[in-house]
Amino acid sequence: MASRAAPANSLTNSLSATLSRNNRSALGRWFWTIDRPLLVMVLLLIGCGALAVAAASPAAAHRYSGGNIVVGDLYYLKRQILWIIAGVPVMLAVSMLPIVWAKRLAIGGTVFCIIALMLVPILGHEANGATRWLQLPGFGFQPSEFLKPLFVVTTAWLLSARIEDPTMPTMQLSFLLLLIVAALLVKQPDFGQTALFSAVWLSQAVLAGMGLSVIGILIVLAVGGIGVAYLFVPHVTSRIDRFITGGGDTYQIDRALDCFRAGGLFGTGPGEGRMKFKLPEPHTDYIFSVVGEEFGTIACMLLAILYLAIVVRVLLQLLDEEDPFIFLAAAGLVTQFGLQAAINMAVNLKLLPSKGMTLPFISHGGSSYLALALGMGLLLALTRRNPFLKASPYARRWQAA
Numbered sequence: 001m002a003s004r005a006a007p008a009n010s011l012t013n014s015l016s017a018t019l020s021r022n023n024r025s026a027l028g029r030w031f032w033t034i035d036r037p038l039l040v041m042v043l044l045l046i047g048c049g050a051l052a053v054a055a056a057s058p059a060a061a062h063r064y065s066g067g068n069i070v071v072g073d074l075y076y077l078k079r080q081i082l083w084i085i086a087g088v089p090v091m092l093a094v095s096m097l098p099i100v101w102a103k104r105l106a107i108g109g110t111v112f113c114i115i116a117l118m119l120v121p122i123l124g125h126e127a128n129g130a131t132r133w134l135q136l137p138g139f140g141f142q143p144s145e146f147l148k149p150l151f152v153v154t155t156a157w158l159l160s161a162r163i164e165d166p167t168m169p170t171m172q173l174s175f176l177l178l179l180i181v182a183a184l185l186v187k188q189p190d191f192g193q194t195a196l197f198s199a200v201w202l203s204q205a206v207l208a209g210m211g212l213s214v215i216g217i218l219i220v221l222a223v224g225g226i227g228v229a230y231l232f233v234p235h236v237t238s239r240i241d242r243f244i245t246g247g248g249d250t251y252q253i254d255r256a257l258d259c260f261r262a263g264g265l266f267g268t269g270p271g272e273g274r275m276k277f278k279l280p281e282p283h284t285d286y287i288f289s290v291v292g293e294e295f296g297t298i299a300c301m302l303l304a305i306l307y308l309a310i311v312v313r314v315l316l317q318l319l320d321e322e323d324p325f326i327f328l329a330a331a332g333l334v335t336q337f338g339l340q341a342a343i344n345m346a347v348n349l350k351l352l353p354s355k356g357m358t359l360p361f362i363s364h365g366g367s368s369y370l371a372l373a374l375g376m377g378l379l380l381a382l383t384r385r386n387p388f389l390k391a392s393p394y395a396r397r398w399q400a401a
Helices: 002-018 026-033 036-064 075-095 099-123 143-164 170-187 191-207 212-232 234-245 251-263 287-320 324-348 367-382 393-400
Strands: 125-127 130-136 139-141
Touching (some): 075 367, 099 143, 099 324, 143 367, 191 212, 251 287
Antiparallel strands (some): 130 139
16 A cells, blocks of 8 residues: 555655746746636636537537448547647647747748648638638648637737837738738638638727727728628628528528527537537537537526636736737737637527637637637737736836846
């Protein structure tokens, strides 16, 4: 018994020493500077995602089975577990980066992803009527997903330079970068991601001090762009018409609402849902409906509250942030995260036209999951801080000396 207890005690002592406040190693500093409540909420969301994919996996397997193709009921759950195993270490590793390295990663990654976006129309793989993926061994690489968090941090770097020196044309440069990205996304076509990029950039620009007249002009231009897309792009026309009139092919959203009706307040129970087998994409775009059917409306509300708690937690942390780059980057990342979640849930509830956007850390995904892990890692890195440094007036005096 003593010989068995010795390794356990040794492991406990080693862990205690690693997480001690006196530990000055990289891991020790990371543990005491990371926003632990935020990290716990994100890990809880990842756990909820695994449970949701477990519920949706049989329906997705049924949908993609046929003829000589047989997909196992747990196929998508097993893949999701692999993505979690790959994504969580990425998130934690990026969260350990110093601010300067996080900034360099974002700028270099933005350049790489824009080049990859330029190659998508030439070398891309088409799926569901859109060319958005570059096929790599084992999975499809979607450059736009990785570009989302990297673009936010890069534009924060440009806009923060304007705050420090108003004469620098960095606002114009960031807008030019947005136009380049938007043009490449429209080419795919991907109007949902274009709208998300534009909305997040506008939120950052407002926080950076953009004038009200310029904001008004940009809003008018955005409305005009939607009008042009409605008139000349059949894909956009059909989606908006179905949303406004309720006519045409509304099969997807009708089946999603059927899931919520079948689930009621408390759901049918894990594995007991039947309407999910009629959903077009039960494991990705419409996984929120699967949650509604098997776990009920109350579970959906709790999930929405968890997303809201993550957003509010970050915004509260930024109230006393003095570095303009950290403020703009973290605010942009959490806005993007919350807006994507809100859009997906709204589409499932027929409050918005279909966008083809996943639910962060809940939907099954490859590129999207790793990109979310990268973005959350950047957010965790940007919100790291010494909880005692600003609280003590002696620390300020020591720094000044």
